[in-house]
Amino acid sequence: MAPQYAPSLRSRLTPLLLVLQTGFIIIYALYVEIDSNVNVDESISSSFYPTFQDVNVMVILGFGFLNTFLVRYGFSGSGFNLLVAVIATQWAVVLNGMESWYYRGKIRIDLRSLLVAEMCSTSALISIGAVLGKTNPVHLILIALLEVLGFVLNKWLLQSLLNVRTLNSIMLLNIFGAFFGLMLTWILYRQGSEQQFEKEKFDSTTGLFSMLGTMFVWMFWPSFNAVLVDNWNPGRKLGAVCSTYLALAVSAVTAVAVSVLSSPKGKLHLIRMQSCVLAGGVAVGVSLPGIDHPWEAMIIGFAAAVVSTIGHRYLKMHMMLAYQCHDTCTILSTYGLPGLLGWLAQLLLQIRHCDDHTIAVRFAVFHICTLLITITLSLSMGIITGFLLKWSFWRQPQDKKCFDDQAFWEFPHLAVHK
Numbered sequence: 001m002a003p004q005y006a007p008s009l010r011s012r013l014t015p016l017l018l019v020l021q022t023g024f025i026i027i028y029a030l031y032v033e034i035d036s037n038v039n040v041d042e043s044i045s046s047s048f049y050p051t052f053q054d055v056n057v058m059v060i061l062g063f064g065f066l067n068t069f070l071v072r073y074g075f076s077g078s079g080f081n082l083l084v085a086v087i088a089t090q091w092a093v094v095l096n097g098m099e100s101w102y103y104r105g106k107i108r109i110d111l112r113s114l115l116v117a118e119m120c121s122t123s124a125l126i127s128i129g130a131v132l133g134k135t136n137p138v139h140l141i142l143i144a145l146l147e148v149l150g151f152v153l154n155k156w157l158l159q160s161l162l163n164v165r166t167l168n169s170i171m172l173l174n175i176f177g178a179f180f181g182l183m184l185t186w187i188l189y190r191q192g193s194e195q196q197f198e199k200e201k202f203d204s205t206t207g208l209f210s211m212l213g214t215m216f217v218w219m220f221w222p223s224f225n226a227v228l229v230d231n232w233n234p235g236r237k238l239g240a241v242c243s244t245y246l247a248l249a250v251s252a253v254t255a256v257a258v259s260v261l262s263s264p265k266g267k268l269h270l271i272r273m274q275s276c277v278l279a280g281g282v283a284v285g286v287s288l289p290g291i292d293h294p295w296e297a298m299i300i301g302f303a304a305a306v307v308s309t310i311g312h313r314y315l316k317m318h319m320m321l322a323y324q325c326h327d328t329c330t331i332l333s334t335y336g337l338p339g340l341l342g343w344l345a346q347l348l349l350q351i352r353h354c355d356d357h358t359i360a361v362r363f364a365v366f367h368i369c370t371l372l373i374t375i376t377l378s379l380s381m382g383i384i385t386g387f388l389l390k391w392s393f394w395r396q397p398q399d400k401k402c403f404d405d406q407a408f409w410e411f412p413h414l415a416v417h418k
Contacts, residue, residue: 009395009408010119012138020141024090025221031101032093035108036232052115054223058087058216059099059118063125065213069197069202069271073133073211080140081125085303088121088144089114096120115227119170123151126177127382129329130185133200135396139389143184146388154374159243164327164370167228171285172370175376176341178336182325183382188389189324190399197351199403207270218248221281225288244284245293246302251280254305262313272312275330279338281306286342292347304338309339343371 060082067077096117097107124144131139154176158164202210224239255276259268280301284291291297311333319325319332347367354360389396401407 007026009136009138009268009315012394013136016141021295027094032097032109033112035110045392048111048207051223053113054220055115055118055227058220058224059122059125061393062213063122064218066207066274067129067132067210068213069206069210070071070133070199070403071201071203071206072153072405073200073403075409076130080128080137082151084124084128084140085118085121085139087141088089088124089117089352091145092117092120094146095149110217115265116166117230118172119224120148120151120155123173123177124148124179126174126331126335127181127184127335128324129331130181130327131188132328133197134185134326134328135389136394138394139312139396142389142394144410145300146213146385147177147180150180152293154377157373157377158370161373162366162370165289165406168370170228170287172339172343174282174286174335174339175371175375178331178334178339178374179316179378180203180382180385182327182330182336183379184386184389185327186323186325187383187386188237188396189326190402193326196400197402197417202271211270211274215276218252218281221248221278221285223282225285229288237290242294243288243297244281246282246294247280247297247304248396249280250298250301251283251305251308252277254302255309256360258306258309259313262310262417267327272309275334276312277310279304282335282338283342283345283357286339287346287349290353292349296345296349300342303340303345307337307341317417340371343367397400402409 063085064078064081067081068074070077093113094107097109101107124147127147128135128140128143131143135143151173154172155166155169158169158172159166174218222241222244226237226246227241229237255273256268257274259276260266263269263345280297283300283304284297287300291300312330315333316327319327323354335410347364348366350363351360353365397407405411
């Protein structure tokens with residue numbers, strides 16, 4: 001007999017989705033227009049669209065397949081990733097265009113604004129990894145709305161108060177998403193999580209699909225890091241692509257070596273390895289402005305892989321026992337620690353180029369302030385969102401129903417016929 005699940009989310013999920021989508025359609029009808037005043041050169045458009053598609057593939061396919069590693073949560077891992085991504089992107093377009101609406105009365109969009117919005121939505125996709133399998137789709141939509149709001153606010157604060165470039169502010173999404181997710185999983189912690197949930201495991205099939213997602217993300221991460229680099233400096237954009245690729249290559253090799261070294265049986269652990277091969281892309285994305293030579297990117301990729309692999313091996317259980325943070329996808333080790341390492345690398349590389357000690361000190365203070373603002377806002381928004389999700393109205397899944405697709409998806413071959 002198929003397990004009996006809690007009442008459906010029809011009375012909550014359907015109204016929420018319809019209200020949100022109707023609201024977006026009305027907003028776009030009244031205030032959004034295609035930016036036709038820009039002189040779009042055909043060659044520029046044809047070269048930018050493939051890069052836009054690279055980021056699109058990475059966000060939808062890459063992160064979608066990444067979340068399929070749980071043996072009974074593949075439908076939800078991939079399907080809910082798409083749902084969160086498209087809602088968060090529509091919301092980010094509106095939030096990013098508020099300044100344009102204030103001054104011009106219209107939100108003007110083009111390929112670049114869509115791409116920036118999709119990159120903003122990536123922070124939400126990172127955060128939901130911490131609570132993957134322990135929430136329902138209503139929770140995930142609320143997380144997407146509130147986190148994108150917090151991330152866009154953080155980007156605006158950094159650009160307004162500290163005059164941070166758009167690329168630098170957006171690349172902090174890994175740090176923002178990781179700490180936001182940690183706050184969520186800390187507040188939503190379930191007693192007994194240290195014993196591991198019955199269905200919190202993977203097998204060869206789900207591991208293979210998840211590895212496919214890792215490959216998609218790995219392949220397209222150079223485009224993700226380089227897409228917002230100024231077009232007027234082609235050499236800088238090429239440098240961003242090359243630096244990201246080299247960092248990813250080094251981190252892949254290093255992650256395999258350290259994973260084997262840290263294993264009691266001297267064998268590779270699939271989920272640990274596939275998470276840590278991406279550490280170089282995370283770290284180098286944050287430190288791009290300070291990288292001038294290929295060997296610098298390679299060292300950053302090497303250090304990021306070591307930190308990420310060791311963190312994945314030992315930190316997850318420590319966080320659960322000491323701080324009651326059940327991080328399903330170990331986003332702290334995959335995104336948080338490499339992001340912090342990249343931030344530190346940028347600080348050291350930029351100071352190295354300063355001949356004046358006064359300028360170096362000022363830059364250090366400026367750089368530290370960007371991190372403090374980002375972490376403070378991510379923690380604050382994570383706490384607010386976590387307490388909102390604890391409200392019983394949203395029908396949080398019971399422990400025995402976590403990590404199971406049957407709570408949300410139809411399985412006709414398991415149906416009970418009366």
